[in-house]
Amino acid sequence: MISFKALQHRLDNSFSNSQTKTDEAALDAADSGSPEDMMAFSDAAQKMATATSVLSEGLRAQHGLTKAIIDGIQ
Numbered sequence: 001m002i003s004f005k006a007l008q009h010r011l012d013n014s015f016s017n018s019q020t021k022t023d024e025a026a027l028d029a030a031d032s033g034s035p036e037d038m039m040a041f042s043d044a045a046q047k048m049a050t051a052t053s054v055l056s057e058g059l060r061a062q063h064g065l066t067k068a069i070i071d072g073i074q
Contacts, residue, residue: 004062011051011058018044018051 025044
């Protein structure tokens with residue numbers, strides 16, 4: 001079973017990679033303006049949106065677990 005810390009690390013890496021690829025695609029699209037580069041940017045932006053959503057859900061889950069532990073102690 002995967003640990004929460006390992007999962008969080010993978011999500012962080014995925015988010016960082018998506019951000020880097022989106023930035024690179026944006027610069028390529030701005031420089032050339034070709035339809036292929038615009039499509040690559042669109043794809044990278046969609047992947048970035050997915051990574052952002054998954055990262056947000058991971059943080060929400062972590063908050064819920066932390067809150068449940070604190071409530072259990074009280």
